[in-house]
Amino acid sequence: MSETVVPIAVGPARPDPTLLIKAIGEGGATVADLAEARALIWAGGPQEFPQRLPASIEWVQLPAAGIEDWFEAGVIDRFPGVRFTSAAGAFAHSVAEHTLMLLLAGVRYLPEQLRATSWRQQDFFPHVGTLRGKTVTIVGAGGIGRALIPMLTPLGAHVIAVNRSGTPVTGPDIPESVETVPADQLGKVWSRTDHVVIAAPATAATRHLLGADELARLKPSSWVVNVARGSLIDTDALVAALATGAIAGAGLDVTDPEPLPDDHPLWTLPNAIVTPHDSNPPQLRLAAFADHVAANVARFVANQDLLAPIDPTRGY
Amino acid sequence: MSETVVPIAVGPARPDPTLLIKAIGEGGATVADLAEARALIWAGGPQEFPQRLPASIEWVQLPAAGIEDWFEAGVIDRFPGVRFTSAAGAFAHSVAEHTLMLLLAGVRYLPEQLRATSWRQQDFFPHVGTLRGKTVTIVGAGGIGRALIPMLTPLGAHVIAVNRSGTPVTGPDIPESVETVPADQLGKVWSRTDHVVIAAPATAATRHLLGADELARLKPSSWVVNVARGSLIDTDALVAALATGAIAGAGLDVTDPEPLPDDHPLWTLPNAIVTPHDSNPPQLRLAAFADHVAANVARFVANQDLLAPIDPTRGY
Numbered sequence: 001m002s003e004t005v006v007p008i009a010v011g012p013a014r015p016d017p018t019l020l021i022k023a024i025g026e027g028g029a030t031v032a033d034l035a036e037a038r039a040l041i042w043a044g045g046p047q048e049f050p051q052r053l054p055a056s057i058e059w060v061q062l063p064a065a066g067i068e069d070w071f072e073a074g075v076i077d078r079f080p081g082v083r084f085t086s087a088a089g090a091f092a093h094s095v096a097e098h099t100l101m102l103l104l105a106g107v108r109y110l111p112e113q114l115r116a117t118s119w120r121q122q123d124f125f126p127h128v129g130t131l132r133g134k135t136v137t138i139v140g141a142g143g144i145g146r147a148l149i150p151m152l153t154p155l156g157a158h159v160i161a162v163n164r165s166g167t168p169v170t171g172p173d174i175p176e177s178v179e180t181v182p183a184d185q186l187g188k189v190w191s192r193t194d195h196v197v198i199a200a201p202a203t204a205a206t207r208h209l210l211g212a213d214e215l216a217r218l219k220p221s222s223w224v225v226n227v228a229r230g231s232l233i234d235t236d237a238l239v240a241a242l243a244t245g246a247i248a249g250a251g252l253d254v255t256d257p258e259p260l261p262d263d264h265p266l267w268t269l270p271n272a273i274v275t276p277h278d279s280n281p282p283q284l285r286l287a288a289f290a291d292h293v294a295a296n297v298a299r300f301v302a303n304q305d306l307l308a309p310i311d312p313t314r315g316y
Numbered sequence: 317m318s319e320t321v322v323p324i325a326v327g328p329a330r331p332d333p334t335l336l337i338k339a340i341g342e343g344g345a346t347v348a349d350l351a352e353a354r355a356l357i358w359a360g361g362p363q364e365f366p367q368r369l370p371a372s373i374e375w376v377q378l379p380a381a382g383i384e385d386w387f388e389a390g391v392i393d394r395f396p397g398v399r400f401t402s403a404a405g406a407f408a409h410s411v412a413e414h415t416l417m418l419l420l421a422g423v424r425y426l427p428e429q430l431r432a433t434s435w436r437q438q439d440f441f442p443h444v445g446t447l448r449g450k451t452v453t454i455v456g457a458g459g460i461g462r463a464l465i466p467m468l469t470p471l472g473a474h475v476i477a478v479n480r481s482g483t484p485v486t487g488p489d490i491p492e493s494v495e496t497v498p499a500d501q502l503g504k505v506w507s508r509t510d511h512v513v514i515a516a517p518a519t520a521a522t523r524h525l526l527g528a529d530e531l532a533r534l535k536p537s538s539w540v541v542n543v544a545r546g547s548l549i550d551t552d553a554l555v556a557a558l559a560t561g562a563i564a565g566a567g568l569d570v571t572d573p574e575p576l577p578d579d580h581p582l583w584t585l586p587n588a589i590v591t592p593h594d595s596n597p598p599q600l601r602l603a604a605f606a607d608h609v610a611a612n613v614a615r616f617v618a619n620q621d622l623l624a625p626i627d628p629t630r631g632y
Contacts, residue, residue, distance in 0.1 A: 093446075094448070098424060098444075100471075104417035104421075105417060105421050105426055108413070108417045108591075110591075113591050114427055116590070116592075119574075125598060126599065128414075130413055130600055132413070150470045154466045173470075259435035267433040267434070268433065273429075273430060275424075275440070276436060277437060281441040281444045283441075287449075
């Protein structure tokens, strides 16, 4: 803790800054007007960002995880003497929790059980599965994939994490049992996979990463969960695999096309769970941003390295 | 590992003993006829248990967690020189996983999302919640409650475990942040509780443990999950709380009455999830028993203390 109070400003006036004001206090600083502040916590968009900042501002916290828009708007280049941080990593938890929910609901046969209006215990018994002893392949080991791993392993699942480089995924929350496989070896993983989670960025290389061939190599008991972007799955091939029972089901927070049109078969297939890209809704996003702000303010006050620093020369 | 091979018998012929034969091998022993065996792994009921055992039998593994029936049938008293073990603890994992599924499905608003046939993102946003930062009170810190704790804490939930004595719930899998509260202080816990899990035994003292008064002290965002016995909740009071929105919802694997009759309101209330007491279906039960057998065989072979020993003088 510093001896003197560290003044930090919040802007803009909307959305309601109450949570952020609280976070600044939790981080050990005090809220001040921009003119007297040493840092600015910004919760708005790039277009409304101040054209000028007082010379006293040393650090700006932006509210987004991906900050391409901020570079394009010139915000970061406009203030070469100021340190900028993004909210990268702050929003992964909610999406990972949603992923776990979709996977568990599928594996334990919740959709059909929710439709029941009578006690169909003997019908349902053989369909109730477990993640214990099963292998979950997570394609994409970024923030969401990494946040999901420590939620899966206490359930007894074995995790295969797939990333571009194959550099082992490690960290204080990552059990040593996690296997890392480079993306170019993905074809060798399907035969060992029980369930698939798609959490990789949408690029030309990941488009239709899960298509008819890959789906055919999964099991009749496999669930596929997509929380990344709809384009990573070949939707027509997925619909066919769901309709024929080639796989057990799919939990989709993202679709292709998106929004999913009203007459799309994914709405009515009994083994498809669709949530309308709501795995990180605004109120959870704001709460997660506030937690990130509290942590970064505490680091600023203690003169420690900040979380998610933006390197203006690299553009991220 | 012992130098000599340890012969262990399996019985009866049905259910299919394949998994148990494999478990005996995994534990480092070898399958033998009863006449030559030093131990017996029993997968049947108490009525079909052998009237006599060869003098070579030192240990019998029973397939049930609660073994009242076995005492009543006289099986345990019939063989005073034999060590008996139960399957206590073996079946908790599947029920805990089911509990987590019901709680997550509720908190993230899955029932209504599953009914949707169009992209209702704006409708759903405000209803999608998280366990992060929420307090989950687990009433009953036996096998299921203890298995659930390490599944909940990685989600950022704070856990209050309620047991009879208030003796702190500790263990290698139990984070130090877990709070233990004695059952007679339960009334003081509700105001701090976001969600409730019922995992306590059904006794005269726990009947209607959650009634109108307790439900009234929960929040409009609270989910109640019951995986123990239906009688622990006052069903009429629960139906009223669900219908008025006094609580957000209920996930019930057990009901009162059970089976739940076809015309019961719990089948049609949009915020009730009913699964027909299938949180531990036969195929998962058998797999879990096999894991327990493998662990106990390994201990028997290594001359270590066995898991879940039965004390004939105590009746459990």
